[in-house]
Amino acid sequence: SQQGEEDPQALSIQEGENATMNCSYKTSINNLQWYRQNSGRGLVHLILIRSNEREKHSGRLRVTLDTSKKSSSLLITASRAADTASYFCATVTGGTSYGKLTFGQGTILTVHP
Amino acid sequence: NAGVTQTPKFRVLKTGQSMTLLCAQDMNHEYMYWYRQDPGMGLRLIHYSVGEGTTAKGEVPDGYNVSRLKKQNFLLGLESAAPSQTSVYFCASSYRTPLQTGEQFFGPGTRLTVL
Numbered sequence: 001s002q003q004g005e006e007d008p009q010a011l012s013i014q015e016g017e018n019a020t021m022n023c024s025y026k027t028s029i030n031n032l033q034w035y036r037q038n039s040g041r042g043l044v045h046l047i048l049i050r051s052n053e054r055e056k057h058s059g060r061l062r063v064t065l066d067t068s069k070k071s072s073s074l075l076i077t078a079s080r081a082a083d084t085a086s087y088f089c090a091t092v093t094g095g096t097s098y099g100k101l102t103f104g105q106g107t108i109l110t111v112h113p
Numbered sequence: 114n115a116g117v118t119q120t121p122k123f124r125v126l127k128t129g130q131s132m133t134l135l136c137a138q139d140m141n142h143e144y145m146y147w148y149r150q151d152p153g154m155g156l157r158l159i160h161y162s163v164g165e166g167t168t169a170k171g172e173v174p175d176g177y178n179v180s181r182l183k184k185q186n187f188l189l190g191l192e193s194a195a196p197s198q199t200s201v202y203f204c205a206s207s208y209r210t211p212l213q214t215g216e217q218f219f220g221p222g223t224r225l226t227v228l
Contacts, residue, residue, distance in 0.1 A: 004155075031214050042117070042203055042219030043156070050214065088155065092211040098144070098163055099212030103155040 003027065004089045004104030012110045019076040021107040023089030024069075030092045030099060032065060034074050037086045037106070046074075046087075081113045115139055117220035119204050125226045126194045134189040134223050136204030144207045145187040146171075146217065147179060149200040156203065162187055163210070194227045201225070 007022045023032070031050045035043040047058045049065045049072065056063050062075040076083055086106045092099050120135045136145065143164050148156040158171030162181040176198060178190045187206075191198060202223045209215030 030212050033216065040222075042221050043205075043217075044219070045216035048214055048216060092214075094212065097212075098161075098210040101158070101211040101217070103148075103157075105153060105155045 003093070003102040004032075004091045006087075006089060006104040006107045008107060009105070010108040010110070012112065013079060015079060015081055015111055015113050017079055017111075019079050019083070019109055019111070021074045021087050021089075021109070023072045023074070023091075023104055025072075025089075025091045026070065027093055028067075030094060032063075032072050032092065033090045033101070034061075034063060034072075035088045035090060035103075037088065039085070043088065076109075079109075079111045081111050083109060084111045085109060117204055117206055117218050119202075119220040119223050121223060122221070123224045125228065126191075127228050128195060130194050131190070131192050132194065132225075133191075134202055134204075134225075136187045136189070136206075136220060137185055138187075138204075138206040138218070139185065140206060140208070140218065141184070142206035142208050142218070143184075144210060144215065145181065146205045146207075147177070147187065147189045148203045148205065149173065150203060150222075151200050159189065159202075194225075196227045199225060199227045 033048045034046045088106045089104045117138045146161040147159040160179040165184040204220040205217040207215040207217045
């Protein structure tokens with residue numbers, strides 16, 4: 001089963017609206033990362049939040065982490081058509097010396113102009 | 114600065130054929146990874162390398178082999194391709210490990226179809 005599961009699977013909004021994507025996971029994590037993937041392209045790292053952090057901001061992005069609920073959310077404010085992409089959360093757990101990065105199934109975001 | 118590049122971009126194989134996917138990075142990263150992406154499955158780690166001359170198995174290593182003879186290159190080989198290996202393959206590299214909060218840089222992907 002997937003360590004990270006994302007909700008919703010697809011999200012459709014109008015330009016200017018906010019978009020919120022959620023990620024839930026099963027085991028304790030070291031850190032959690034969010035990536036974006038434009039259609040037909042590779043993934044691009046957006047933001048990382050450590051397990052001892054509760055909130056981080058980067059431009060129009062806000063990430064929260066609730067380790068008690070084993071969940072994270074990514075908020076994109078004032079969305080633009082260029083934000084249309086798939087968004088993946090990736091959890092980092094221990095178990096090896098380098099750590100294990102596990103991706104969720106992703107949320108497909110469509111922003112209509 | 115090209116980042117992470119992958120060759121080829123597309124390939125069609127017949128069952129039983131072999132091929133090698135090449136990944137190259139010019140960022141002097143120590144760590145490199147091969148993933149496959151299938152619809153509804155997210156990305157799954159095939160093999161990874163923590164430095165030149167090293168390789169290790171990931172989540173789905175069966176049917177694949179890898180080599181890291183040079184720090185900047187990471188090769189993924191399919192010795193006898195099967196239809197179940199039809200997928201999009203991504204290479205990634207990072208300066209630090211995931212536990213060291215290292216972000217990964219991804220290549221553009223190789224779309225492989227096995228008939």
